[in-house]
Amino acid sequence: MAASTLLKTLTGVILAGSLFATTHANAETRVTYKSAKSTSSYYQMAVQIAEAMKAGSNGDIILTVEESQGSVQNVMEAAVRPGNYVFTTPPALVRLAAAGKAMFKDKQNPKFSDIRALFPIPSLTMHFVVRDDSGITKFSDLEGKNILIGKGSFGAREGAKYLKLFGLEGKVNLANVELSNAVPALKNKQIDGFVTAGSYPAPNVIEAAAGTGVKVLSLSEDQIKQTKRTRLVIPAGTYAGIETDTVTTSLPVVAYTTTNMSDETAYELTKTYWEQKEKMGADHAWWKGVNTDMLSNISGKIHPGALKYYAEKGVTVPETAK
Structure with missing residues (x-):
């Protein structure tokens, strides 16, 4: 094989490999999931969700679980965390944050209005x-x-x-x-x-x-x-x-994100969660108590990507959440 031909062949292989690596990297979605104290059942649930997302998306969705000192901290960080930030909290705290009341009285932030719901988790x-x-x-x-x-x-x-x-x-x-x-x-x-x-x-x-x-x-x-x-x-x-x-x-406890998350990512997260819930319930009984009726407990808006999934499945969501 001539040197020029060999060079072209090697260059083609390298470019193909680079294209594959780039495509794979682009396909992988990384999400930070802020949960609870590592000793709590909600931290265990977060780990289970992370495993379910990875399995249900064939490795395309990778959740990194972060320990938290509580739901108030989770909501506070929603105003400053970039990218795909998911956190858990009772819906009442989202309502209080948006209104600047109670524990959020002196910590108002307009970005609290950018919080959007994805799906309920065990209450x-x-x-x-x-x-x-x-x-x-x-x-x-x-x-x-x-x-x-x-x-x-x-x-x-x-x-x-x-x-x-x-x-x-x-x-x-x-x-x-x-x-x-x-x-x-x-x-x-x-x-x-x-x-x-x-x-x-x-x-x-x-x-x-x-x-x-x-x-x-x-x-x-x-x-x-x-x-x-x-x-x-x-x-x-x-x-x-x-x-x-x-x-x-x-x-009630709900998994929330913000408008920083794309519609596509919110759709895939929500879709994978519900598709994997039955399997999670077979291994961990507390998931059996979760159903789409619990969407009625949500305060604030549901993310448009999640709404797309619920619409496809014919799931009723509160008019106030749309």
């Missing part, structure tokens, strides 16, 4: 768990009983709030036991029940139901109104031995 669900043999069937029966509500967590704050709302403040013996010890304490009859907030089915409630007969208390419609939280129904059979629906409250 924080209140569980009032009691032993079957405790004689407790409704909230008024908690009077004089030993109940563990923990401390410092969302569930502990909500538990204390509900006891006050329902006229039980000071009438319940609050157990001085760590929430992590709730199941053995229930089994050993040190406590009559415990309060926990987690994405259902909650692992500690599954454990309690499997090892000790339990009930999960339902709230009346009036009690739900008093809490000002979102109504949620835990289906019958979710926990061993509980064969009726449990009506309780929840704090």
Whole structure:
């Protein structure tokens, strides 16, 4: 082969290789996913979503999960983070940020109005768990009983709030036991029940139901109104031995991004999430509680790319979110 011919051949191979590498690099979409503390269930969910995105997109979507100190930090960073920034937060915080109220009162930023929703993730669900043999069937029966509500967590704050709302403040013996010890304490009859907030089915409630007969208390419609939280129904059979629906409250959580994200990327993220949700649910039960009806919990606008996916699937979204 002549030197000139060999040079042309080598040049062609190099250019072809460069073109392939460039095409592959362009096809790969990198996304930062700001979640929660690394010890929380929501961080575990973020890792699961990252794995699902990679698998569902054949490696074209790569999520890098970042630890967070909480939802307020996630929302604050939405005003300054460039590119494909996704974060999780209760919708109420997005509403407060846009209005410059509460914890955002002195931190207003016009870019908060650029926040856009993608899809719901498992809600924080209140569980009032009691032993079957405790004689407790409704909230008024908690009077004089030993109940563990923990401390410092969302569930502990909500538990204390509900006891006050329902006229039980000071009438319940609050157990001085760590929430992590709730199941053995229930089994050993040190406590009559415990309060926990987690994405259902909650692992500690599954454990309690499997090892000790339990009930999960339902709230009346009036009690739900008093809490000002979102109504949620835990289906019958979710926990061993509980064969009726449990009506309780929840704090919805949604994955958001900003208008910095392209419509194409938002579409692919949303599409891949819903296509992979059933598979995620087979491995991790908390995904089974997520459905498109939860889009009604969204505050603010849904990203146009996500809206395109929902329109294709005939999913109803709130008019206010369009």
